[in-house]
Amino acid sequence: MSSVIFKPLCFMVMPYGKKATLAEPGKGPAEIDFNALWDNAYVPVIEALGYQPVRADQDTGAMIITQMLERLFFADLVLADMTIANGNVYYEIGIRHAARRKGCVLLAADWSRQLFDLAQMRTVRYPLPEGAILPDTAAAIQAAIKDAIVGLAAGTSPMHGAIPGYPTEVDESTAAGMKDQMAMLAAFQAELRTVRAFPKTERMARAQTLADSYVKGPMIGAVAIALMLMLRDCADTTDDWNLVVKFIDGLNAELRAIPELIEQRALALSYAGQHVDAIAAVEAMVATSKPTPELMGLLGGRYKRLYKDATTPEDARKFLARSIDNYEKGMQLDLNEYYCSSNLPSLYRIRKRAGDEKLALSVLQLVIAACERARQRGSTDPWLRATLLVAAFDSGDADKAEALADEVESGDAADWQLKSIIGQLELSLANAGDDATMARLSAVIERLRPA
Structure with missing residues (x-):
């Protein structure tokens, strides 16, 4: 009689089927075939590492919550793909982190961004230029993740690392x-x-x-x-x-x-x-860490203030150019982060180079798309409505501006935030359209002005 050799189990936590990524065009594929990712990339690596690969949707029947909990606890290794924001994946990662001291490895495509605290955790990144998982892509993924999985599998989970003696000897x-x-x-x-x-x-x-x-x-x-x-x-x-x-x-x-x-x-x-001191402080951060949309936006905003305060045409041109340059750099870092891009349409129109009006319109569409995407994802960013209001001004859309002003007014913006919003609206007002539109938009600004 032949004996059955049981391999250690690797339980895969990931979406299945074809799923939209909501990635910005040029930043990642619009859709991923997660079944192909499993079959062509993950399974070969898991087997090569000596594990038996399994994931939930391959059960003969629907897996109930008890079965899922059992596998998360008893699996020798858990791999979790976080390329897209999937609630089930995030939930199951938390359970495994609490349940077992070791053996949970997070993975994600190199262009993806994770939510909340998981964004701070060590993650194996792999290339994913297209979502169909063609042979070359599958081979590149396998090469990127195999050794990294071995290295991270022995790492201590955040829960066990944070609380000495957890769970029984705290x-x-x-x-x-x-x-x-x-x-x-x-x-x-x-x-x-x-x-x-x-x-x-x-x-x-x-x-x-x-x-x-x-x-x-x-x-x-x-x-x-x-x-x-x-x-x-x-x-x-x-x-x-x-x-x-x-x-x-x-x-x-x-x-x-x-x-x-x-x-x-x-x-x-x-x-x-103290704009110059503020610029120096932010530039020091960029030099010692790395540029982010937030930091480049801070620089763009400080130079924009210097532009507004400039006393000579030469200084005005210089500071305007630097403001635009920093906002453009921040925008290119992440097209979904609308902070930098929302400032550019009005600045392009102030600069008035050949092609600047076309640039203003193209960036304006990008801003609106990024804001609407954030709304659909349930963003709680307090600047979201204000950014859409600025976009309405840049579009010369008084109807939309008045409706959005109601939303901004009903919020709990601090006076400094309202003043910042008004400053941007005043820049955009100069190119808002005909006299009647400008009058309506001017009334919006006066409504928002702190008492």
Whole structure:
């Protein structure tokens, strides 16, 4: 009688069938055949590594939740493809991370972007120029993932790495300390809500008092960021913005090194009138890390402020050119991030080179498409409606601008945000169309202007 040799099991977590990617044209295929990806790329690698490959949809019957949980727990290796944002995949990754200390490897196409905390985790990247998984593509994927899977399979899951002794030998004193910290964080958040409940005229003083009470003692990053954002959203005058800078500068070196605090310090410097210092701070970040749409947008915005404040035609042309250059670089980094691109149509029309009107119209369509895509995906970006409002101004569409202004008004934008929006709308107004359209759009600006 021959004996059956059981290989270790590899459970694959991934979509199946053909799925849309929602990738920007030129950034990735519009659709992926995940069955072909499984058959032609993953299965050969899994077998070559000595595992028996299985995924949920290959069961003879529909797999119920108990079976899925069992396989996530008992599988010797779990591979999870995160190329597209799939709720089931994300959920199953979380279960495996909590259930087992090792043996979960994340994979994704090299052009894809992941959501939430998973974007920070080590991920095996593979080339995916087309979604049909042709032989050359399958071979390239296999070459990219095989050795990397072996390397990451032994890595400790985030849950087990973060909590010593998890799941059965957790130090209760650690648990008590964490509960105390959470209780303090809850109390802190209640204090923030209290500040926000005061009239706008009183908020900055209340915010400063609260920030002063925390800056004297030890502070965690989440509290430092929350206090900074509270001060920022209460700021109105130059003195207020200087207080934001002072608060950040008063933090310890570890907190001051948090990227979000560095970025917001540069923003505060600019609103305090120190545009050159703000540019230097952002350029230092770009030099030591890497360009991002957010950083290039910050640079573009600081140069745009210098353009507005320029006292000579030469300075105006120079700063306008630098603003456009940085916004264009940010746009090219990610066409789905509309922050940089939304500023360009009005700036092209101010520059008035040959072909600039055509550029303005093409970028405007890109902005609208990116914003509508973000809306369809349920984005909570507070700048989304404002960006669509700017696009309506750039399109000369008074009807849409008035409707979007209602949405912006009904939101909870801080005064500094409204002023920033109005500044962009005023730039766009000059090319809005006939006198009647300009009059309606001007009325929109006056509606939004803080009291």
